[in-house]
Amino acid sequence: MANPSMTHSFRDSPVLRPSGLIVLALVAALVAIMTMTGSRITLSLFAQAAIISIMALSVGFLARTADLISFGHAAPFGLGAYGTALIFRHGIPAELGILLVLLAVFALFFVMGLVVGKLNGIAFSMLTLALGQFFFVAVSKLRAITSGADGMNVSVPSSLFGLPGRTFQTPDGMLVIASVVLAALVIAIYLFEATRTGRLAMGVRENEERVLFLGYRTKLLKAAVLATSATIAGVSGVLFALYQGFVSPEIMHWSFSGNALIMAILGGSLAVWGPVAGALVFFFLREWLSDLTEHWHSVLGAILIAVTVAWPGGVTALAKVVRARLTGRKQGEAGK
Numbered sequence: 001m002a003n004p005s006m007t008h009s010f011r012d013s014p015v016l017r018p019s020g021l022i023v024l025a026l027v028a029a030l031v032a033i034m035t036m037t038g039s040r041i042t043l044s045l046f047a048q049a050a051i052i053s054i055m056a057l058s059v060g061f062l063a064r065t066a067d068l069i070s071f072g073h074a075a076p077f078g079l080g081a082y083g084t085a086l087i088f089r090h091g092i093p094a095e096l097g098i099l100l101v102l103l104a105v106f107a108l109f110f111v112m113g114l115v116v117g118k119l120n121g122i123a124f125s126m127l128t129l130a131l132g133q134f135f136f137v138a139v140s141k142l143r144a145i146t147s148g149a150d151g152m153n154v155s156v157p158s159s160l161f162g163l164p165g166r167t168f169q170t171p172d173g174m175l176v177i178a179s180v181v182l183a184a185l186v187i188a189i190y191l192f193e194a195t196r197t198g199r200l201a202m203g204v205r206e207n208e209e210r211v212l213f214l215g216y217r218t219k220l221l222k223a224a225v226l227a228t229s230a231t232i233a234g235v236s237g238v239l240f241a242l243y244q245g246f247v248s249p250e251i252m253h254w255s256f257s258g259n260a261l262i263m264a265i266l267g268g269s270l271a272v273w274g275p276v277a278g279a280l281v282f283f284f285l286r287e288w289l290s291d292l293t294e295h296w297h298s299v300l301g302a303i304l305i306a307v308t309v310a311w312p313g314g315v316t317a318l319a320k321v322v323r324a325r326l327t328g329r330k331q332g333e334a335g336k
Contacts, residue, residue, distance in 0.1 A: 043171035045287060050178035051239045053279040054185060056263035058232035060275030061189055063264060065198075066225045067205040069125045071257050072132025076105050076230035078252030080237025082139060082146060085154045085247050094157045102234050109230035113223025129254055136252040151248030154241045168242040178239055182276065185232060189272045201225055233260075266304060268314025277315040 055077055062068050080101060087097030116127050139146045146152060156165040167173035192198045203211045204218045211218050241247050250256070259282070267278020285303065289296035311317045 040171055043175055045284070047171050047175040047178055047243060049280055049283040050175060050182055051236055051243065052260075052263070052283055053276045054178070054182050054236035054239065055233055055260045056267065056275040056279035057182070057185060057189075057272075058229045058236065059257075059260045060264040060267065060269060060272075060278075061232060062226065062229035064269040064272070065193075065201045065205065065229075066222055068120070068222075068226070069261065070128040070229070071125050071254060071261065072128035072130075072135075073230070073233045073260055074252045074254065074256040075132040075135040076109060076233040077237040077240070077256070077260075078135065078139065078247070078249075079105050079108075080234030081241040081247045081251060082152070082237075083234075084238045084241040085152045086145070088155045088157065089152070094160050098238055101238065102231055105234040106227045106231045110223050110227035113226035114219065117219040117222045129257075132252070132254055132257055136249055136254070139252055140249045146249075149249060151246055154245045154247060156242055156245065160242075168239075169245055174239070174243045178243075181235065181239065185235070186272055186276065193272070197221075262304065266307065266314050268311075268316035271316045274314055274316040281315060 055073065058076075059070060059073050062070055062073075083101030083104065084098060087101065088094065092100075112131065116124060119127060140148055142148070143150075156168055158165045160168060163173075163177075168177065193202070200211065200216060201221055204216075204221055208218050237251070240251070260279075263279040263282045264275040265278065266282055267274035267276065269275075282304075286296065286300060289299050293299060308314075313320070
């Protein structure tokens with residue numbers, strides 16, 4: 001007999017409720033309006049924000065599903081970007097090559113997950129930091145393959161996934177593509193959490209010993225969650241390489257992983273979309289502050305500290321409070 005705590009209907013997923021569908025429709029409308037009316041600079045900023053949001057989503061997925069904090073997610077991001085550049089350089093069929101790159105990222109981090117699967121907390125975070133820096137140094141030193149600190153140009157083919165190659169390098173084209181990919185990933189995560197496997201992963205996060213006692217192999221599940229999270233970061237890296245047309249070792253530095261983690265924390269984990277909201281807030285706040293002062297790092301840090309202290313759950317916690325107050329007000333008016 002199935003365990004009721006491990007079952008969850010797809011119909012209960014927030015993304016399939018009317019409110020979730022309305023949000024998706026509003027986002028689609030916003031992207032369409034921006035594409036038709038926005039300036040090239042604004043579109044470029046939104047396209048970059050959408051790509052980085054996928055990176056933040058990967059970090060948030062790992063934290064939400066397995067309660068694991070990674071300081072090394074720049075590694076799969078960079079592997080996705082460098083892998084894309086290398087397959088184009090060596091003439092491998094583009095679509096097949098990108099798929100192989102993402103499969104390689106999944107396989108690599110699944111094996112890593114098997115090795116570090118017993119670690120939790122700060123031990124796991126520090127190990128991901130060390131592994132991330134290993135890949136950063138490797139990419140910097142392997143000049144014969146990656147061109148080292150000089151970076152690599154990405155020669156996007158004339159046609160990719162049925163679209164003209166230049167579509168991936170224009171702000172409006174990439175904004176639409178990245179937004180569609182981001183929305184698809186958010187929906188996929190919602191649906192995953194509605195499955196028995198997703199509920200089991202949540203159970204491991206809450207009480208791994210109890211799940212082990214029930215006879216489940218939690219080590220494999222945690223490795224799969226880590227690998228899936230890394231693959232999402234790899235997707236972000238692929239889009240980054242296609243849009244920028246250039247990759248360099250800086251995208252694999254630990255500081256980039258730290259930024260992605262800040263985005264996830266700022267957005268919160270009460271909802272799947274939390275890291276995405278956090279990434280958008282962080283990205284545009286950084287752009288705005290950098291135009292105002294050269295000391296924007298300090299100002300941004302102070303703002304992030306204040307927000308984190310005021311709303312420990314991040315943007316999603318704030319949204320939940322606002323929604324509760326609005327709902328309470330409507331209910332109060334209805335009762336009169």
